[in-house]
Amino acid sequence: FAISYVPNKAINWTRLVYEKGNEDVLSEEADSKNNNKEVGGLFSISKRKTINVNDQEDYTLMKQNDKHNWNIDNISELIRDCFVTGKWEKEKDAANLLAEDDE
Amino acid sequence: SLLPYEMTLQFDGCAYFRQRLVLSTLSCQSIKIKNIRSQENQPGLRDFEVSLLHLLEKLTNGSKVEINATGTSLYYAPGALIGGSIEHECSLQRSIGYFLEFVLYMAPFMKTALELRLKGVTNDRDDPSVDLIKYSAIPIMKRFLGSDDGLEFKINKRGAKPNGGGEIFFRCPTKMKLRPCQWTDVGKIKRIRGVAYAMRVSPSIANRLIETAKGLLLKFLPDVYIYVDHQKGINAGLSPGYGLTLAAETKNGTVICAESCSIPRAEEGETTTITIPEELAKEAVFKLLDEIYKAGVVDSFGQSLIFHYMALNQADVSKVITGPLNSYSMQYLRYLKQFFQIMFKIENAKELPKNVTEKMEEETNESDEEKNDDDDNDDDDDELKTGSPKILLTAIGIGYHNLTKTLI
Numbered sequence: 001f002a003i004s005y006v007p008n009k010a011i012n013w014t015r016l017v018y019e020k021g022n023e024d025v026l027s028e029e030a031d032s033k034n035n036n037k038e039v040g041g042l043f044s045i046s047k048r049k050t051i052n053v054n055d056q057e058d059y060t061l062m063k064q065n066d067k068h069n070w071n072i073d074n075i076s077e078l079i080r081d082c083f084v085t086g087k088w089e090k091e092k093d094a095a096n097l098l099a100e101d102d103e
Numbered sequence: 104s105l106l107p108y109e110m111t112l113q114f115d116g117c118a119y120f121r122q123r124l125v126l127s128t129l130s131c132q133s134i135k136i137k138n139i140r141s142q143e144n145q146p147g148l149r150d151f152e153v154s155l156l157h158l159l160e161k162l163t164n165g166s167k168v169e170i171n172a173t174g175t176s177l178y179y180a181p182g183a184l185i186g187g188s189i190e191h192e193c194s195l196q197r198s199i200g201y202f203l204e205f206v207l208y209m210a211p212f213m214k215t216a217l218e219l220r221l222k223g224v225t226n227d228r229d230d231p232s233v234d235l236i237k238y239s240a241i242p243i244m245k246r247f248l249g250s251d252d253g254l255e256f257k258i259n260k261r262g263a264k265p266n267g268g269g270e271i272f273f274r275c276p277t278k279m280k281l282r283p284c285q286w287t288d289v290g291k292i293k294r295i296r297g298v299a300y301a302m303r304v305s306p307s308i309a310n311r312l313i314e315t316a317k318g319l320l321l322k323f324l325p326d327v328y329i330y331v332d333h334q335k336g337i338n339a340g341l342s343p344g345y346g347l348t349l350a351a352e353t354k355n356g357t358v359i360c361a362e363s364c365s366i367p368r369a370e371e372g373e374t375t376t377i378t379i380p381e382e383l384a385k386e387a388v389f390k391l392l393d394e395i396y397k398a399g400v401v402d403s404f405g406q407s408l409i410f411h412y413m414a415l416n417q418a419d420v421s422k423v424i425t426g427p428l429n430s431y432s433m434q435y436l437r438y439l440k441q442f443f444q445i446m447f448k449i450e451n452a453k454e455l456p457k458n459v460t461e462k463m464e465e466e467t468n469e470s471d472e473e474k475n476d477d478d479d480n481d482d483d484d485d486e487l488k489t490g491s492p493k494i495l496l497t498a499i500g501i502g503y504h505n506l507t508k509t510l511i
Contacts (some may be wrong), residue, residue: 013449042393042426054116082489084291
């Protein structure tokens with residue numbers, strides 16, 4: 001198991017959303033080697049490629065029916081500071097603010 | 104002047120059916136959809152789509168629906184959203200979530216406050232469940248409505264596939280106009296809540312779901328509480344099923360949701376191996392961690408909904424931070440442009456100049472922008488680990504006013 005998504009800062013979302021032709025396929029820049037339909041999550045969700053975009057069934061969220069080889073340690077490392085138990089921005093961290101007061 | 108048929112927007116296929124109907128209704132533009140499953144063995148609209156159109160007819164006054172003999176072609180001319188007290192038996196092919204999500208986009212724009220009773224399947228593996236919608240959508244709606252006055256959401260009965268038997272009640276106030284929203288601070292997750300439900304199965308299943316989920320989630324933070332919802336008798340619906348919906352709540356009002364549900368008995372053994380409660384709970388937890396990784400101020404479910412309320416707003420600026428856009432919300436942004444000529448400014452939050460993010464911070468008082476101080480000299484050689492790169496979306500509302508409300 002490897003985390004499928006490598007953060008790609010180069011994604012031009014404006015182009016991806018509004019440029020003609022992107023309705024049908026995701027542009028190359030977001031298209032990883034797996035031909036993901038969705039980009040940016042921890043797990044890749046691939047779709048049958050043969051379906052025309054207009055013939056896709058109307059589902060809000062992609063189905064995740066594949067079982068993944070989840071590794072909680074890998075994942076928790078990537079999101080640890082989303083929680084109050086994680087590290088805080090310097091300007092919000094209480095210990096830091098106290099230290100600055102002492103200076 | 105334009106003749107009606109010249110103003111009709113044309114679409115193809117069964118995709119994004121609800122988005123097309125919602126925007127047609129709110130923009131008062133008629134639409135025509137052709138080639139609906141025309142290449143399939145069973146061509147045309149399915150029962151659940153016809154059921155959705157019936158619901159739409161109940162929500163509106165004067166709308167016109169024409170379907171050709173094979174069901175492959177649909178003409179829809181929208182009427183006025185009237186609201187009021189409405190009851191609808193949803194097709195069992197799709198869960199109540201499919202229908203309810205559709206309604207959320209239009210609910211604040213009714214002539215009279217909507218009091219909606221939907222019957223059918225409350226939880227399944229295909230659509231966002233009524234639990235997920237409750238956790239995820241209500242905090243978003245509160246921001247744009249200004250308060251939760253008159254907003255109510257109750258799950259009266261549960262119902263699993265294939266036979267359903269569930270029932271929910273949803274009340275939403277009407278507004279002359281929505282409030283713009285500046286929501287650029289995700290905030291840190293302070294607690295995790297959830298519900299483990301069991302319908303027509305042993306009550307111990309809910310406890311097994313909770314035990315597994317808590318065991319994994321307590322590694323992240325101590326405040327985890329999952330409710331048991333074990334309904335009895337008629338309130339447990341007509342088919343067996345169970346599942347778990349989880350919601351991570353941040354200090355700034357963001358709620359990030361994910362869930363997993365058992366496979367209906369009829370399909371058992373067909374698609375996945377998730378049949379035992381421990382596996383199902385694990386799936387829900389990992390889906391939640393994935394959502395946390397991908398989240399901004401909204402989760403995946405909330406993206407298109409929040410863009411919708413930003414657009415159908417007064418002519419004021421709204422700003423939100425999201426994670427990577429999913430295909431559903433990207434398509435919604437395209438349709439918003441097509442129906443209302445509104446374009447969003449979409450920027451990678453990281454690439455914004457520092458003074459911009461600082462200014463944003465002043466506006467919103469605090470901001471979780473994960474920018475780093477260059478003058479850091481202590482241990483944090485790395486940036487904060489807050490998941491995927493975030494995106495800032497800015498839009499000026501189209502100046503949408505609920506005109507029907509003034510006629511009362």
